[in-house]
Amino acid sequence: MKKEIPLKQFHRVINHGSVILVTSQIEEGVPNIMAVAWNMPLSLIPPLVGISIAKSHFSHQLILQRGEFVLNVPSPSIVSKVMVCGKISGREENKFEKAKLTPVASEKVLPPLIQECIGHLECRVEQKIEVGDHTLFIGNVLKAWAEESLFDGVWQVDREGAEGLHHLGGDYFAISREKISASVG
């Protein structure tokens, strides 16, 4: 038996990918952070990534203005900080201070990396596509970083600190801790 899902929850049927923290900043402002579950790689050559951001968010304004953003990969140990970044707007609070996260200078863009995260993609906006109440920002990945003890071609999710954090919806998350091989032949 299958049950019908309300359309306002349609995305929860298919999307429980990794949640990331997106940093954005304009020259005269403090850096901002937001949680983003709707993210995906889009192209290898050139390296492109997409994030879907509601037009009402402060981060939307900052990314539009500066044309840059950084994706930061949190581990489950900082899930409460992820929720601070996903529930409060940077219009009201400095989320680096509120969540006790540490900004570190990026190499290629103005928005900072988050020191407490285990991976980072520095991106410049290549294209923007209006999709309903969101904008799909397509970013060219200029620089990619990963914690060396936790990433060996792929995330070593069975090591402490490298577990994947996935957003199920609302206040619910899943953690991936087991690496399986599915090679054929």
Ligand SMILES: Cc1cc2nc3c(=O)[nH]c(=O)nc-3n(C[C@H](O)[C@H](O)[C@H](O)COP(=O)(O)O)c2cc1C
């Ligand atoms: C786990 C989680 C995932 C989220 N994913 C997205 C997302 O993919 N796109 C989006 O527009 N908002 C998403 N949000 C909501 C924003 O992170 C949230 O509204 C945030 O406070 C916006 O901050 P800002 O106004 O400082 O930009 C998510 C929230 C949480 C808690």
